[in-house]
Amino acid sequence: MTKARTRKGRDAEATKQDILAAATVEFSRKGLGGARVDAIALRAKANKRMIYHYFGSKEKLFTAVLEEAYGSIRSAELKLPLAEIEPEEALERLMHFTWDYYLAHPEFISLVNSANLHKARHVKQSERFKTSGPPFVGLVKSILDRGVAKGVFRTGIDPVQLNITIAAIGYYYLTNRFTGEILFEHDFMSEASLAERFAFNLDTILRLVSRHQAGEQMTGK
Amino acid sequence: MTKARTRKGRDAEATKQDILAAATVEFSRKGLGGARVDAIALRAKANKRMIYHYFGSKEKLFTAVLEEAYGSIRSAELKLPLAEIEPEEALERLMHFTWDYYLAHPEFISLVNSANLHKARHVKQSERFKTSGPPFVGLVKSILDRGVAKGVFRTGIDPVQLNITIAAIGYYYLTNRFTGEILFEHDFMSEASLAERFAFNLDTILRLVSRHQAGEQMTGK
Amino acid sequence: MTKARTRKGRDAEATKQDILAAATVEFSRKGLGGARVDAIALRAKANKRMIYHYFGSKEKLFTAVLEEAYGSIRSAELKLPLAEIEPEEALERLMHFTWDYYLAHPEFISLVNSANLHKARHVKQSERFKTSGPPFVGLVKSILDRGVAKGVFRTGIDPVQLNITIAAIGYYYLTNRFTGEILFEHDFMSEASLAERFAFNLDTILRLVSRHQAGEQMTGK
Amino acid sequence: MTKARTRKGRDAEATKQDILAAATVEFSRKGLGGARVDAIALRAKANKRMIYHYFGSKEKLFTAVLEEAYGSIRSAELKLPLAEIEPEEALERLMHFTWDYYLAHPEFISLVNSANLHKARHVKQSERFKTSGPPFVGLVKSILDRGVAKGVFRTGIDPVQLNITIAAIGYYYLTNRFTGEILFEHDFMSEASLAERFAFNLDTILRLVSRHQAGEQMTGK
DNA sequence: TATGAATGAGTGTTCATTCAT
DNA sequence: AATGAATGAACACTCATTCAT
Numbered sequence: 020m021t022k023a024r025t026r027k028g029r030d031a032e033a034t035k036q037d038i039l040a041a042a043t044v045e046f047s048r049k050g051l052g053g054a055r056v057d058a059i060a061l062r063a064k065a066n067k068r069m070i071y072h073y074f075g076s077k078e079k080l081f082t083a084v085l086e087e088a089y090g091s092i093r094s095a096e097l098k099l100p101l102a103e104i105e106p107e108e109a110l111e112r113l114m115h116f117t118w119d120y121y122l123a124h125p126e127f128i129s130l131v132n133s134a135n136l137h138k139a140r141h142v143k144q145s146e147r148f149k150t151s152g153p154p155f156v157g158l159v160k161s162i163l164d165r166g167v168a169k170g171v172f173r174t175g176i177d178p179v180q181l182n183i184t185i186a187a188i189g190y191y192y193l194t195n196r197f198t199g200e201i202l203f204e205h206d207f208m209s210e211a212s213l214a215e216r217f218a219f220n221l222d223t224i225l226r227l228v229s230r231h232q233a234g235e236q237m238t239g240k
Numbered sequence: 241m242t243k244a245r246t247r248k249g250r251d252a253e254a255t256k257q258d259i260l261a262a263a264t265v266e267f268s269r270k271g272l273g274g275a276r277v278d279a280i281a282l283r284a285k286a287n288k289r290m291i292y293h294y295f296g297s298k299e300k301l302f303t304a305v306l307e308e309a310y311g312s313i314r315s316a317e318l319k320l321p322l323a324e325i326e327p328e329e330a331l332e333r334l335m336h337f338t339w340d341y342y343l344a345h346p347e348f349i350s351l352v353n354s355a356n357l358h359k360a361r362h363v364k365q366s367e368r369f370k371t372s373g374p375p376f377v378g379l380v381k382s383i384l385d386r387g388v389a390k391g392v393f394r395t396g397i398d399p400v401q402l403n404i405t406i407a408a409i410g411y412y413y414l415t416n417r418f419t420g421e422i423l424f425e426h427d428f429m430s431e432a433s434l435a436e437r438f439a440f441n442l443d444t445i446l447r448l449v450s451r452h453q454a455g456e457q458m459t460g461k
Numbered sequence: 462m463t464k465a466r467t468r469k470g471r472d473a474e475a476t477k478q479d480i481l482a483a484a485t486v487e488f489s490r491k492g493l494g495g496a497r498v499d500a501i502a503l504r505a506k507a508n509k510r511m512i513y514h515y516f517g518s519k520e521k522l523f524t525a526v527l528e529e530a531y532g533s534i535r536s537a538e539l540k541l542p543l544a545e546i547e548p549e550e551a552l553e554r555l556m557h558f559t560w561d562y563y564l565a566h567p568e569f570i571s572l573v574n575s576a577n578l579h580k581a582r583h584v585k586q587s588e589r590f591k592t593s594g595p596p597f598v599g600l601v602k603s604i605l606d607r608g609v610a611k612g613v614f615r616t617g618i619d620p621v622q623l624n625i626t627i628a629a630i631g632y633y634y635l636t637n638r639f640t641g642e643i644l645f646e647h648d649f650m651s652e653a654s655l656a657e658r659f660a661f662n663l664d665t666i667l668r669l670v671s672r673h674q675a676g677e678q679m680t681g682k
Numbered sequence: 683m684t685k686a687r688t689r690k691g692r693d694a695e696a697t698k699q700d701i702l703a704a705a706t707v708e709f710s711r712k713g714l715g716g717a718r719v720d721a722i723a724l725r726a727k728a729n730k731r732m733i734y735h736y737f738g739s740k741e742k743l744f745t746a747v748l749e750e751a752y753g754s755i756r757s758a759e760l761k762l763p764l765a766e767i768e769p770e771e772a773l774e775r776l777m778h779f780t781w782d783y784y785l786a787h788p789e790f791i792s793l794v795n796s797a798n799l800h801k802a803r804h805v806k807q808s809e810r811f812k813t814s815g816p817p818f819v820g821l822v823k824s825i826l827d828r829g830v831a832k833g834v835f836r837t838g839i840d841p842v843q844l845n846i847t848i849a850a851i852g853y854y855y856l857t858n859r860f861t862g863e864i865l866f867e868h869d870f871m872s873e874a875s876l877a878e879r880f881a882f883n884l885d886t887i888l889r890l891v892s893r894h895q896a897g898e899q900m901t902g903k
Numbered sequence: 904t905a906t907g908a909a910t911g912a913g914t915g916t917t918c919a920t921t922c923a924t
Numbered sequence: 925a926a927t928g929a930a931t932g933a934a935c936a937c938t939c940a941t942t943c944a945t
Contacts, residue, residue, distance in 0.1 A: 031929065050357055053273025056915055066931050068917080077915065131416060132353050136271055139418030148422060155423045179424050180440040184409050190416075191408030197360030198352060201369060202376045203400050219401040226447045252904070277940060287906050289942085298940065473925065492799055494716025498919055508927050510921085519919065573861060574795050578713055581860030590864060597865045621866050622882040626851050632858075633850030639802030640794060643811060644818045645842050661843040668889045694908065719936060729910050734937065 035073045037063040042070075042084050047126030050133050051081050081133075082141040086148065088130045092120055093155075101158060106166035107225075113158060114224060118189045118217050128194045156182050163228070172228045181228070188220045256294045258284040263291075263305050268347035271354050272302050302354075303362040307369065309351045313341055314376075322379060327387035328446075334379060335445060339410045339438050349415045377403050384449070393449045402449070409441045477515045479505040484512075484526050489568035492575050493523050523575075524583040528590065530572045534562055535597075543600060548608035549667075555600060556666060560631045560659050570636045598624050605670070614670045623670070630662045698736045700726040705733075705747050710789035713796050714744050744796075745804040749811065751793045755783055756818075764821065769829035770888075776821060777887060781852045781880050791857045819845050826891070835891045844891070851883045 041063035045054040056077055060067040074080040099116055101109040121128060134142055142148050159178045166172030192199070196207040206212050262284035266275040277298055281288040295301040320337055322330040342349055355363055363369050380399045387393030413420070417428040427433050483505035487496040498519055502509040516522040541558055543551040563570060576584055584590050601620045608614030634641070638649040648654050704726035708717040719740055723730040737743040762779055764772040784791055797805055805811050822841045829835030855862070859870035869875050 034929080050271045050273050050354075052271050052275075055913095057913090066929095067915090068931065069929080071916065072929085129357060131419060132357065133271075135416050135418045136350060136353065139422060142419055142422055177436070177440065179426055180437065182424070183413055183420065183437075184440070184444060187408045187412030188405050191412050192404055195352060195356050195411075197356045198363055199404065201360060201363055203403070205400055215398070216401065216404075219398065219405070223405060223444065223448050227444050255904090276938090278938095287904095288940095289906060290904085292941070293904080476925090492713045492715050492796075494713050496715075497917090499917095509919090510927060511925085513920070514925080571799060573858060574799065575713075577858050577860045578792060578795065581864060584861055584864055619878070619882065621868055622879065624866070625855055625862065625879075626882070626886060629850045629854030630847050633854050634846055637794060637798050637853075639798045640805055641846065643802060643805055645845070647842055657840075658843065658846075661840065661847070665847060665886065665890050669886050697908080718934090720934090729908095730936090731910065731938080732908080735908085740936065 031073075034063075034065050034069055038065050038070055038073060038080070039083060039087055041065075042080050043088065043126055043130070046081055046084055046133060047129035050129075051078075051137060078141065082145050085130060085134050085141055086145055088124075088127050089142075090147070092124070092127060095120065096158065099158070101162065106162050106169055107171055109162045110166070110224065110228065111221060113162065114185055114189075114221055115217075117185060118220070121189050121193050122213070125193065128190055131190075132194060159185070166228065171230055173230050176228055181224075184227070185220075185224060188223060189217075192216055255284075255286050255290055259286050259291055259294060259301070260304060260308055262286075263301050264309065264347055264351070267302055267305055267354060268350035271350075272299075272358060275302075299362065303366050306351060306355050306362055307366055309345075309348050310363075311368070313345070313348060316341065317379065320379070322383065327383050327390055328392055330383045331387070331445065331449065332442060334383065335406055335410075335442055336438075338406060339441070342410050342414050343434070346414065349411055352411075353415060380406070387449065392451055394451050397449055402445075405448070406441075406445060409444060410438075413437055476505075476507050476511055480507050480512055480515060480522070481525060481529055483507075484522050485530065485568055485572070488523055488526055488575060489571035492571075493520075493579060496523075520583065524587050527572060527576050527583055528587055530566075530569050531584075532589070534566070534569060537562065538600065541600070543604065548604050548611055549613055551604045552608070552666065552670065553663060555604065556627055556631075556663055557659075559627060560662070563631050563635050564655070567635065570632055573632075574636060601627070608670065613672055615672050618670055623666075626669070627662075627666060630665060631659075634658055694736075697726075697728050697732055701728050701733055701736060701743070702746060702750055704728075705743050706751065706789055706793070709744055709747055709796060710792035713792075714741075714800060717744075741804065745808050748793060748797050748804055749808055751787075751790050752805075753810070755787070755790060758783065759821065762821070764825065769825050769832055770834055772825045773829070773887065773891065774884060776825065777848055777852075777884055778880075780848060781883070784852050784856050785876070788856065791853055794853075795857060822848070829891065834893055836893050839891055844887075847890070848883075848887060851886060852880075855879055 038059065041061075042054075042059045044062060045059045049055070054077075056067060056070060059080070060070055063070075070077075070080060074083055096116065099112065101112060104112070156178050159182045163172055163176055163178050163181065167174050192207065199205070200207050207216075259280065262280045262282075263275070265283060266280045270276070275298075277288060277291060280301075281291060284291075291298075291301060295304055317337065320333065322333060325333070377399050380403045384393055384397055384399050384402065388395050413428065420426070421428050428437075480501065483503075484496070484501045486504060487501045491497070496519075498509060498512060501522075502512060505512075512519075512522060516525055538558065541554065543554060546554070598620050601624045605614055605618055605620050605623065609616050634649065641647070642649050649658075701722065704724075705717075705722045707725060708722045712718070717740075719730060719733060722743070723733055726733075733740075733743060737746055759779065762775065764775060767775070819841050822845045826835055826839055826841050826844065830837050855870065862868070863870050870879075
C-alpha cells in the first residue's frame with residue numbers, strides 16, 4: 020500500500036530484485052555455465068541491458084545471487100529463538116529448520132553446489148562475505164555447551180564437525196535424490212520418505228551427541 | 241597383417257579411452273554447461289571429429305562419462321573382501337573405502353553433482369545403468385544383518401538410509417569444502433583435518449548402529 | 462529574478478560547451494566510430510540526455526565539434542597581423558602559427574582525419590561551413606602577391622598548392638609520428654626534433670618561393 | 683592452372699587471404715572502431731568464425747592488415763631499379779612511385795591514419811614489424827649521396843626529413859581532399875588537378891635538394 | 904580411421920537512443 | 925532544464941556440430 024510504485028518498470032530497486040530472483044532460478048537450475056543471460060532477462064521481464072547496468076556481468080550477478088542466498092539462510096537462522104529452550108529441543112529445532120529450509124529452498128542447495136564447482140571463487144571475491152559477522156558455527160556451539168552443562172550431551176564434540184554433519188545428512192539426500200532414486204530404487208520425495216529420512220537424521224545426531232544411549236530406538240517415526 | 245589390424249583396432253580403443261578420460265576431467269571441472277568440446281579434444285590429443293564418431297554428441301559423451309564413473313566405483317566396491325571379516329570391521333572398512341575413493345577420485349563427486357543438476361536425465365537414458373545388476377545397497381545390508389545376528393548392531397536400521405548417510409558425511413565435506421573453508425574459517429584439506437573428519441564420521445556411524453554405547457568417546461582421534 | 466533566469470541561461474550554455482569540449486576530446490582520441498556517447502557525457506559531467514537535447518544525435522554532435530574546431534583555427538588565423546609586415550617574415554610567421562597551432566591542438570589534426578575518413582560528409586551537411594566567408598587561401602595569396610611585387614618571391618606560384626604544402630609538411634609529421642617513430646627509428650617529439658623539423662619545413666618553403674637561391678643552406682638549424 | 687583448388691571454401695590459405703582483403707577494405711573505409719566483423723565476413727564470403735580461427739580477434743586482424751599493407755608498399759619500393767639511374771631521375775622516379783602508389787592504394791593512406799589514431803599500438807605489438815630489415819630511409823639516403831657526389835644535390839640534407847616531406851606533400855593532399863575541396867573550393871581529383879599537384883610537389887623537392895636553382899620554374903607542367 | 908575446414912545459431916556484452924518524471 | 929531508468933538493435937566473439945577428403 021505504502022509502495023504505490025508504478026510497477027511498469029520505472030522502479031530501479033524492484034527491477035534489480037526481479038533480476039536477482041530470476042537469476043537465482045536460472046543459475047540454480049542450469050548452473051553458472053548453463054544459465055543464459057537472455058533467459059534471466061526474460062524471466063525477470065527486464066531488459067537485458069539492465070542486468071549489466073545493475074550487476075556488471077554474468078559472473079558478478081552470480082556472486083550477487085550467492086550473497087543473497089547465503090544472506091537469506093543466515094538471517095533466517097539467526098531468527099531462531101533457540102537460546103530460550105532446552106538444549107535437546109534446541110538441537111532438534113535447528114535440525115528441523117535446516118531440513119525445512121532445504122526443502123523450501125531447493126535452489127539454495129544447487130547454488131552452493133555451483134559455488135563449489137567454481138572453487139568458491141565468487142564467494143571469495145565478494146565483499147559481503149568478508150563482513151559475515153559472528154562465526155557461523157556459533158549456534159551449534161552454544162547448544163552443545165548448554166547440553167554439556169546440563170549433563171545431557173557428551174563433552175568433546177567439535178561443533179564445526181557437528182555443524183557439517185547436520186547439514187550433510189540433509190543436503191546430500193536432497194541434492195543427489197535423482198541419481199539416488201535410480202541407484203537405490205527408492206522414492207526419495209514422497210511425504211513418507213521425507214519424514215523417514217528426517218527421523219533417521221535426527222536419530223543419527225541424537226545418538227552422536229547424547230551422553231546416555233536409550234535403547235534400540237531413540238525417536239519414534 | 242593381423243598385427244597391423246590389431247594395432248589399428250587398439251589405437252581406436254585407445255583414442256576412445258583418451259577422449260573419455262579427457263571428458264571426465266573437463267566435465268568434472270566445468271560442469272556439463274561449462275565444458276567445451278574443443279577443450280576435451282585438445283586434452284585427449286584427438287581430433288574433435290572423433291568425439292562425434294565415437295560418442296555421437298556432447299550429451300552422450302557426458303552420459304558415457306557418468307557410466308564409466310559409476311562403473312568404476314561400483315566395481316571397486318565389489319572387490320572389497322568384506323564378507324570374510326567381522327561386521328564391525330567390515331563397516332569400518334567400507335567407510336574407509338568410500339572416504340578414500342572420494343579423496344582419490346574428486347572428479348567422481350563433481351560428476352555426481354552435475355548428473356543431479358540435470359535431474360539424472362543422462363543416467364536415466366543410459367542402457368548400462370538399467371542392467372546395473374545387484375542392488376547397490378547390498379553390501380551395507382549384509383553387514384548390518386551380520387552385525388545384528390552377532391548382537392553388536394541394533395535391529396531396525398534401514399540399510400538404504402545408512403548407505404546414504406555414510407556417503408553424505410564424506411561427500412558433503414569434500415564437495416563443499418571451498419565454501420566451507422570460508423564459512424567455518426577452518427582448513428578442510430590438511431592431513432590432520434582429513435583424519436579428524438574421518439574419525440568423526442566413523443564415530444557418528446558406529447554410535448548410530450551400535451547396540452551398546454561405550455562411554456564418552458568410541459573411537460580415538 | 463532576472464539574475465536567476467540569467468544564471469539558468471548561462472548554465473545551459475555552459476553545459477553545451479562542456480559537452481562540446483568533452484566530445485572534441487573523445488572524437489579526436491577514438492574517432493567517430495570509436496567514441497562513446499556515455500564517455501562524452503561522463504567527461505562533460507552532464508546527463509547523457511542533454512547531449513540529445515542540445516545536439517540531436519552523435520553524428521550531429523560530431524558535426525558541431527568539427528564546426529567548432531575549424532572555426533577556432535580560422536579565427537586564430539585571422540587575428541594574425543600579417544598585412545603590416547614584410548612578406549618574407551609574414552610567410553615565416555604564418556608557418557610558425559600553423560606549426561604551433563598543430564602542436565597546441567593535436568585534437569584538431571585527428572578531427573580533420575576523422576572528417577576525411579567519412580569523406581567530409583559532416584562538413585558538407587553543416588550550415589556554418591557554407592557561410593565561411595572569405596576564401597581560406599586569402600592569407601597566403603596576399604603574402605605571395607606582396608612578395609612578388611617586392612621582387613623576393615617567384616611569380617606563378619599557386620597559392621592553393623602552397624597553402625596545402627605548408628599544412629602538409631607539418632601535419633603529416635605530427636599525425637603520423639607514431640608509425641613514423643617505428644619506421645624511421647627516430648624520436649619525433651623531443652624539443653630538438655621538433656625544432657629540426659620546423660627548420661627543415663621553413664627551408665623547404667623558402668626555397669620553393671624565393672626568387673634567388675642563396676647557396677647551400679638558407680636557414681640555420 | 684597448377685592450383686586446381688576446389689575454390690568452394692576448402693582452401694585455408696585462400697580463405698585467409700579473402701578475409702585479409704575484405705578486412706583491408708572495411709578498416710580503411712570505416713576505421714577500426716567503425717568496421718564491423720560481420721561486414722568483413724560477408725565481404726570475404728567467409729564464415730565469421732573463420733576470422734577468429736585465423737586471426738584471433740578484430741584487433742589482431744587489424745594488425746595483420748597493417749602488416750600486409752606496409753609489407754606491400756615496402757616490397758614494391760624495393761623493386762624500384764633506382765640504383766642504376768642518375769640521382770636526379772631516381773629522385774623523380776621515387777616521387778612518382780610514391781604518388782602513384784597512394785593513388786592506386788587509397789586504402790593504404792586510410793590504414794596509416796587509423797594506425798596512428800591508435801598511437802601505432804597495433805604496429806608495436808606486431809612481430810613482423812620488428813624484423814623490418816634494412817632501414818626505411820635507405821633509398822632516399824643513397825640517392826642523396828649519389829647526387830651530392832655528382833655535384834647536383836646540396837650537402838647536409840637529412841634523408842629522414844626529406845623522406846617524410848616527400849610522403850607528406852602527396853599524402854596530405856589525398857587524405858584530406860574531402861575537406862580540402864570544400865575549404866579551397868577546388869577540384870582535387872580531376873586528372874588535371876592531380877597532374878598539377880604532382881608537378882608542384884616535384885618542383886618543391888627539386889628546389890629543396892638542388893645545388894643550383896634554375897630560374898623561375900624548374901619543371902614544366 | 905582420421906582430420907582440417909567450415910558453419911549457423913547462439914552468447915555475453917555494448918551501443919545510441921528514448922521514456923517518464 | 926535536467927535526470928535516472930529503460931530499451932532494441934547490434935556488437936565481438938563462441939559454441940556444438942557437420943562437411944569434404
